[in-house]
Amino acid sequence: MNSSIKARIFDQVRASFRFAMPLSFSRCLGILLLLAAPLAQAGSSNSLMDISADGKLLACSNRDSGTVSIVDLGTNKKVREIPVGHKPEGVCFIGRSHSLAVAVYHDDQIAILNADDGTTIGRVDVTDEPYGVVSTAGGDKIYATLSYPGQVVEIDVATRKITRTFPGGAFNRGIAIRADGAQLFLTEYYSATVLAIDIGTGKIADRWPATSSDNLSRQIALHPTRGKAYISHIRSATERAQGEGSIFPYVSIIDTPPAAAPAEEAKPKKRRKRIPMDSFIGAHVTANPWEVAITPDGKRFFSVFSGTNDLYACEVLDDDYREIVWRATVQLGNNPRAVRVSPDGKMFYIYNALDFNVVAYDAFSLKKSATIEVAAGPLTEEVLQGKRLFYSALQPMVGRRWISCSSCHPDGETDLRTWQNPEGLRDTPPLGYMAYTHPLHWSADRDEVQDFEHTIRGQLMQGKGLIRGRTNPELGAPNKGLSKDLDALAGYSNTHKLPFSPHAKAGLSEAAQRGKNLFFSQNTLCATCHSGPFYTDQKAHDVGTGQDDPSEKIGPRYDTPTLLGLYKSAPYLHHGKAATLEEVLTSQNKLDRHGKTSTLTPGQIADLVEFLRALPYEDPEPQAKALGLKAIER
Amino acid sequence: MKRFFIPAFAILATAGLVIAAEVKSGLSAGESPAAFNVKDITGPSKGKSLCYRCQYGAKPVTTIFTREITPELAALVKEIDTAVGANKDKNHKAFLVLLTDDADAGAKQLEKLAAEQKITNVPLTIYDGIAGPEKYKISKDAAVTVLQWNKMRVQSNHAFDSAKLTGEQVKAVTADTAKLFN
Numbered sequence: 083m084n085s086s087i088k089a090r091i092f093d094q095v096r097a098s099f100r101f102a103m104p105l106s107f108s109r110c111l112g113i114l115l116l117l118a119a120p121l122a123q124a125g126s127s128n129s130l131m132d133i134s135a136d137g138k139l140l141a142c143s144n145r146d147s148g149t150v151s152i153v154d155l156g157t158n159k160k161v162r163e164i165p166v167g168h169k170p171e172g173v174c175f176i177g178r179s180h181s182l183a184v185a186v187y188h189d190d191q192i193a194i195l196n197a198d199d200g201t202t203i204g205r206v207d208v209t210d211e212p213y214g215v216v217s218t219a220g221g222d223k224i225y226a227t228l229s230y231p232g233q234v235v236e237i238d239v240a241t242r243k244i245t246r247t248f249p250g251g252a253f254n255r256g257i258a259i260r261a262d263g264a265q266l267f268l269t270e271y272y273s274a275t276v277l278a279i280d281i282g283t284g285k286i287a288d289r290w291p292a293t294s295s296d297n298l299s300r301q302i303a304l305h306p307t308r309g310k311a312y313i314s315h316i317r318s319a320t321e322r323a324q325g326e327g328s329i330f331p332y333v334s335i336i337d338t339p340p341a342a343a344p345a346e347e348a349k350p351k352k353r354r355k356r357i358p359m360d361s362f363i364g365a366h367v368t369a370n371p372w373e374v375a376i377t378p379d380g381k382r383f384f385s386v387f388s389g390t391n392d393l394y395a396c397e398v399l400d401d402d403y404r405e406i407v408w409r410a411t412v413q414l415g416n417n418p419r420a421v422r423v424s425p426d427g428k429m430f431y432i433y434n435a436l437d438f439n440v441v442a443y444d445a446f447s448l449k450k451s452a453t454i455e456v457a458a459g460p461l462t463e464e465v466l467q468g469k470r471l472f473y474s475a476l477q478p479m480v481g482r483r484w485i486s487c488s489s490c491h492p493d494g495e496t497d498l499r500t501w502q503n504p505e506g507l508r509d510t511p512p513l514g515y516m517a518y519t520h521p522l523h524w525s526a527d528r529d530e531v532q533d534f535e536h537t538i539r540g541q542l543m544q545g546k547g548l549i550r551g552r553t554n555p556e557l558g559a560p561n562k563g564l565s566k567d568l569d570a571l572a573g574y575s576n577t578h579k580l581p582f583s584p585h586a587k588a589g590l591s592e593a594a595q596r597g598k599n600l601f602f603s604q605n606t607l608c609a610t611c612h613s614g615p616f617y618t619d620q621k622a623h624d625v626g627t628g629q630d631d632p633s634e635k636i637g638p639r640y641d642t643p644t645l646l647g648l649y650k651s652a653p654y655l656h657h658g659k660a661a662t663l664e665e666v667l668t669s670q671n672k673l674d675r676h677g678k679t680s681t682l683t684p685g686q687i688a689d690l691v692e693f694l695r696a697l698p699y700e701d702p703e704p705q706a707k708a709l710g711l712k713a714i715e716r
Numbered sequence: 717m718k719r720f721f722i723p724a725f726a727i728l729a730t731a732g733l734v735i736a737a738e739v740k741s742g743l744s745a746g747e748s749p750a751a752f753n754v755k756d757i758t759g760p761s762k763g764k765s766l767c768y769r770c771q772y773g774a775k776p777v778t779t780i781f782t783r784e785i786t787p788e789l790a791a792l793v794k795e796i797d798t799a800v801g802a803n804k805d806k807n808h809k810a811f812l813v814l815l816t817d818d819a820d821a822g823a824k825q826l827e828k829l830a831a832e833q834k835i836t837n838v839p840l841t842i843y844d845g846i847a848g849p850e851k852y853k854i855s856k857d858a859a860v861t862v863l864q865w866n867k868m869r870v871q872s873n874h875a876f877d878s879a880k881l882t883g884e885q886v887k888a889v890t891a892d893t894a895k896l897f898n
Contacts, residue, residue: 293818317819317844322763327755330765330844356817358844361753364851365767403856404847484765 125174127258127303128214129373130420131433131440135178137425139197142433142440143170143184144457150184151456152197158442158452162200166193172214176239177221185212185226188581192226192237204242208235210584214257214301225266227254230584230650234266234279248284251277256302256313267302267311267338272498274299274315276336290336290354295319297497301373304338306380308400311336314371314385316489320501325482325544329489331359331371333385335405355405359385360484363408367483368392369475372419377427377445384430386418389475389486393421393432395448412448415441417473436470468574471567481544494578496651500658506634507657512647514580517713518616518706519644524656526622526641531572532561562716573716580647586699597693600686608677614709615702617645626675631657646702649695663691736885741858741875742781748868750851754813757823758830759839768811768839776866776896778810781848783859785825788881790833795890800837806897810838815854819844862889866896
């Protein structure tokens, strides 16, 4: 279909996306409610983008740049870009002010900024991995999710002190606050479970479990009046690694009763519905849903898909059944990660993370009204192209649109899943320091990222591929140099690093130091294979785990994985059969083939685990350079 | 014991009278079925998502949308499976769509159904969401909606508020199956 025909179709669809309604009783009621409560409260749900309560300013986190950009929505121009630190994620305006809170993910800080003059008002240190951040309507408190260790912190804005820490869910990321300030709603990133926390008591008041394969839920938004929460997420169907059978996109809708919840027995059984976004409009497939937004009048709903670079504009139904219906599809830029609606509901804004811009759309006609550059591209041309490919669920990377590299390796992290691959069970590894830890795959059957051309063209991704012409076999002659795009994909993939472990912020504890001594001792022999600054000899070994999986086709020798970042990458071993590090050293190593651990006392096992959880506690790259190790650039 | 049996029988009999009433749900005769993806659990594309409506095209198709699996529903599926087997020369196709909010649990139910009933001709599939594809207008009150179409036009529609179908209701559906080829 050529572009002019596409454009005509979109124009027709846009024209149909007008919610012309008579001034019905329900609309009058809606207007009254709008006047009565701050329904479009700034900072009420986490996002990479937020709009001030007066609608004058927009702020967005630029993850790759380490900055927050401030946009004047009157002129649609960036007015300033404020450096905040490594990998900023959630951003929110505080109450009705022009002050901002930013979750600086890799620096373990909440930064508080003045959007009007670009000054940093203060920084609040948190335990680890702040992700989502929201504000009370009055702006006196902000709340942030700490993805690891799964907590929520309450910060007093005036004193910039943490006043309380609540236990949240495992890897909680999404966060929203009720308009009345009574409850917080959280999403667990790796399970899509939703939790409600009673702010008064700080305790978990309710829980909405997802299905066992739901995954990657990073944001949550509340409906202004209906008692509903909306999340987008994927499902990782690990039993089959196949393009049309592994990753599925969803919007789930949660019934959120008032804070004075009914008795347990009075709650309806079905409190959570799911809508498949790969069969929402015909058989059109979308990939990697990232954020959702609802207009202040509660009538329209938007969902962005960062893998297929599109957006669904929907109508909200007040039916407790179908919930939302499709009205239009809008093509977006590269890797859209955020959507936000203006307080008056007339505009919505998209953050295209890999175009480094914000695009303004009329919320009714869906016409683009402005493109605002928010950050100078911080990546090299090659790494940017590689990152776009890594996140793409479109050709030439992917044939069936459901999946991208990032579906299982989001931002170079892991999906925490063990997949039934053709070669056997394979736990998804994080990509941190991959540039130093080749070969690749548990089976060490690839010696360069460019060998993933075979994955791109294979059953999993079914793409056309990036090499024009003959592809060399894995481990054979190099595929490097055969495709600029494939080299770019390698260039990006090899950029990932890891922050220091939160378990070693003050250096190694006494227990971890004892564990370190054990790790490097001849009694355990751990460091024989887990050697060097990255704790790998980059060789394959039989550690006695090859007989545990009847579906195994390649074992029993597996590549020695790096141990950096182990504290948050459970389960362990190539087949994921060790739920904890303790199990790696005990029940999964009864014959002492994976180091000598059977003679260790429980206390020594605990010490060893403490050391492993502390990795990395220092930057491995200076040591690597001193040893003459070179990072693979592409 | 006798006192127990009488009320129990009465309850069952009463229940038998009230269950599986016909309701309005799904596309009407003459309407065209739209494309939608399902996850194939037991069919030839087991493990994949695909559009069976698209794959079957203009062939005569029986589609069962259900929100629960009961012995009575299983009997209907077996009847349709037999009919598809008997009408291969007429290109009769069918698939079952379980509308569920728990695809993992639903898959186990469908695998069990296929094994117990030896279903070989009807792919048992999942639509991951209880409301079903919007264009099909599946009612929230319908536990089972059976649509049969040929040449992309719906010919018959049967919908029930319970999956505890009576023998007569199953016969009514299969009687319309036979008409698909007229």
